Amino acid sequence: MTSDQQNGKSPFLTKSPMDNEENKNNTNKFRRTNINSLCSFNFNRFHYCVLLCWLFGIFFATQMIFSVFSNYIPKWKCLLNNTSNFARNCTTYQQCPENLIQFEENIPFHSAAMEFGWICGSNAYNRALFSQIQFAGVLIGTLTFGAISDAFGRKPVSIFALTVGISSMFATAFAPNWHFLLACRFILGLCIGGDLVVVYTFVMEQLLPTQRMAIRGFFNWGVARLIFTLICMFFPDWRSSSIACAIFSMPALIIIIFLMPESPTWLHSKGRLEQMRINERKIVRLAGLPPSIKLPEHEKLSPKENSFWNLIKDKTLLRRVSVLWVMFTAAISGYSIDLNSSNISGDLFLNQSLLSSICAISKICLVIVDTIFPRFSRRNLHQGAQFVVIISASLLVLFVLYDHDGIGILLANLIGITFIELTWDACYLCAVESVPTSLRASSVGSCSLIARIGTLIAPVLVFLNTRWPASVYLIIVLIGSINLLISWLFLIETKGINLDSVHLHEDNKQYEFIGKEEMKNLKIEENKE
Template identity: 40%
Template sequence: MAGYNLNRFHLLVLVTWQFSIFFAVQQIFPIFLNYVPKWRCEENSTSDFKWSDMKKISYNLKENLGLLNINNKKMYFNNSEKLFYTPTDFQLYSEEYEKNCQVFNSCPENFLIFKSGEFFSAALDFKWICDNDSSYIVSIISMIQFFGVLCGTVFYGFLADHFGRKPTSFFILSFGIFFLVASAFLEDWRYLLVFRFVIGLCNGGTMVVLFAYMNELLLSEQRMALRAFVNWGNARVATTIICYLFPSWRMASIACGIFALPAIFILIIFLPESPTWLYNKKKFTEYRDALKYISSLSGDGPEPEIDNIDKNTEVNIKKVWTNKDLRQRLLVLGFMWFTASISSYTNDLNSSSINDNFFLNQILIASFIAFSKVLLGIVDLYHPNFNRRNLHHHSQTAVCICFGIVAGMLLLKYNGTFLMVFNLIGTICIEWTWDACFLCAIESMPTPIRGSAVGMCSLIARLGALMSPIIAYLSSIYAPSAYIVLSCVGFLNLISSYKWLPDTKGVDLNEVMEALEMVEGKEKDDLIVVSQPKVSPLH
């Protein structure tokens, strides 16, 4: 990554962001919380995955964590299960593993065999399987965390714009990690719902506030490195490995929380408040101090000379709606985020598993995402003319083409290898559209409202995600329908962004509003004016 002009300070910023994503990836932890393998009823089995044995493992873990006492033991095991077959029970026997609730509810626990015991999830722990409330609980635990993410993106965005990036980031990470670790000690699933909501709240803040904070600490040419080399795919691989090494949702929650702690330590000890935020809040003494500190920590020579500081333009959230260019940018960005969200979530809900092995499946998905991000970083590094508009337009075009082909294959009832290949290519390209969404949002909005604006974009994205189950359901009525909808929405997004999305690659985050004012009222192309920063303290 030599081409990115990285020094010690930049590396600290990148490492902080990667550990922050390790926490933010809790957004997909319900995959592990709700995991239930297939089962069958088998007499005199020697399997290691009997339901009765797995319940004992769960009990022992709770006892080690101090959650149970001896009086709970009878209550925990003496449920109304049968211990022996009756003649009518032999119809329950099957050689196939499947999720058959009649078998689960009727088969004795010492004869009920799971296909695997790779991970002891909350669904197994609290027995969210085949009862009247199980489907509701499994759905609500994902929805409640998702609703937390939706609220957190807006709430913490406003806090960060008002109180500063560093204190808000510290609160988000420390509060979220505390609740993540504490959730492992809960005995009642109702409290778990509350804790996962709080975790989701902090996940939303991480993706908005910390991403803006880290971008403001980097040079303009390093922003792609923040998306390419430290990324969601890496964090998802790490989370999967942690869950493999600690195959219980309780121990995995503790391990994931501990694994994310370095982000807090680096933030407290090494990172200053964002100079960009200080500059726009007219805290010029603190601004100079932050620049000098960054220069000394980077170890790249003498302190920078700081020019006279001009007055910065006053901007508040109302300015978004009164300024034509800002309003236009926010609407275009909002539709971009909506399209990326509805495409990714619908595709996830509508895609088949790559492999029957639970952990291998998760590793493969995460690895493809991580590889695609690195590939994007290499392209950006060696092709300077590959700007933000190109990134979004090429990626969105590929998504439309791939999903259009997938829809055609489903229409022809083709289910071969090429279906998976085009679906996978579309999935990778959706990840690239997300990169364009984040980078364009950060670079298009003035510093005083950057957190709030990105939060609003993220809120719009969550609305798209809420619609994705409905679109995925359409495929059960007419198989190609989901991909037809995604292709059409993507095509509309492509037209919108082609006409109105500005290219912001290399923009000085301090002077976004000034650049807008320079071109306001004039005829202009889709490109914005990119000004040079008054000082480049991070070299």
Template identity: 40%
Template sequence: MLFPIFSSYTPKWRCKFNDASSLPTLGSDSATFSKNCTVFQHCTAPNTIEFDHIYFHSAALEFNWICGSMGYLVPLFAQIQFCGVLIGTLFYGSLSDCFGRKPVAMFALSFGISMIVLSGFAPSWQILLVARFFVGLCIGGVVVVVYTWTMELVLPEHRIPIRSIFNWHRLKRKQLCRELFRDKGLRRRVLVLWFMWFTSSMCSYAIDLNSSEISGNLFVNQILFSVIVITAKWFLIPFDALQFSRRNLHQYSQLMAIIFSWH
């Protein structure tokens, strides 16, 4: 799902002057590495564009999604994939109810893998965008269907005892979605939780998808991001007890994030 980090990677550039008379025309910024589209568009022959630290040839470099009329394809690439994820989460859930979890899960996995291979060998950016849309569609199916299917692998004779451990209570009537908004206190909590989850997801994906803009080695930065997330999750295990206050953890964590991000 975070593949756009690498597909949209674009290193800084500068104009490599073969003709010194062009320097005053482009300005002094053209001699230093930056992401100045004016330099990129006006650096013409006999001068050439020189990139800084090309770790690999991303889709942005291969199909020239850098500046000008093609520059909009960089954000569009991620948008199309995440639109596929959104549609897949809605579409595959209904399919799995009609045709079963296993066949739909196997289809989502196999078709998704084939689309990943196609995106790797796409001869044009149009085919690449279509392939990544279907990859996102299959990711939505995997998130919804495969997780449910693995939970249903528990033998039927063990499902009721396992569920009764956590749900041993009187049977209540089925509640509707509007019940969440009738009570003032419950309505306030739901709205706060929705806003928190939306903000958390937006910040998380914004940081991940823009991590390629951070200075330094791209791969080292991604490893550091992963290590921090894994360490934080392992750190929470010994504190997840009855006396553990998740509200305090959340509030103090947000406070620390605000303090350290302030500059």
């Protein structure tokens, strides 16, 4: 309720020019405050540990795209025909004697596909199988680990997922055959699913509302992918790079074991109030704050929200979570555009670094905009980014139909991929901020599960391009338009919401559409904390 309403004044009365000038000055003052706080986000020592944990955690998840390097095949030619050029021609490869096959010089990365002979013929399918079996593991892991962590806690499940996953990554480096390799990658995929759901939820529950966007901006997929690319560049062999990636993922596990206590938010949802206060005091000590600081108050949770089966039985929860399944569109669009982007000539690692850097820079810009402009909501982020994706895909349809083969296709693909990454940010933030603590990991897991289904369907869209070249982009336009309509009608606004106060069966108008005054109040409350 605004101050005018408290004083009996109608909020719809016309304001005087003096009032408008005062509001303008307040807005400018608030914006200057946001600019000054942009570099700090109220971080303390504990928050930095949490952010580092997620940076190494998201790096662990980049193993999902390890097939970019592990399936890399250089061009070849047959020495029987000295006039032939280097190309990926399977007819030439199969007709030429093995000892007369010559690959390009200066191969940038020695892949598993080359070692096990997944080049042409029936064995070539193993390259696709390498990715499919890992994504199948991710799909299963996103759902199962989320439900387990809701029941047994964020910390033990996070430790289990990272320990088993890192061990599997080490094991892949010593795989004696491709059967053992695929088995290890499936187990690794399961653990990546746990990392994306449980570790992410664990980290988000330890941060302040204003810091949630920072983690998406400065500790994001683009940064992790760039680090992953650099490691593969310095260790240009799939076995040695697997060991290096496993070692580089270990800090996430170490931080969780020794520095991050069990989530007080999860303990509160289970009614373990004494342990919750103990853990909050540990966090105060780790943060370097005075012991006399007042601990936050927690709202009493409704018992009705504490059952996992409410994810299916509760109509309010099901409706809210089903709207969050817009992740499906982000997954299917991103993977499809990535597969259909024009072949970028040049150095393998330079191209990968370029894609990673563009993604990372766009997310940093997003944090700056989100901080300086408090009215820039989660709905604005999702709908604006999705609209740009639709425009980019529409341009690609026109380029293909008019046989345009130039830099325009490359730019449209890069813009589309960049803004698809921004829709991922909106999806994950809304998923975490829209559901109660007791069901948060399960709900995020269901959203991630739907996204993984979209990832598995995307290659089918790519296959349709062999029948009609513009089909994949047209489908992205259609799916994206439906997604935009659903977001416009049903996606609730959650920016600045306290994760401990998310309920299903109460009037949520206070955070469905957060205006300027509400955001100012939220900012004041966070500074008090």
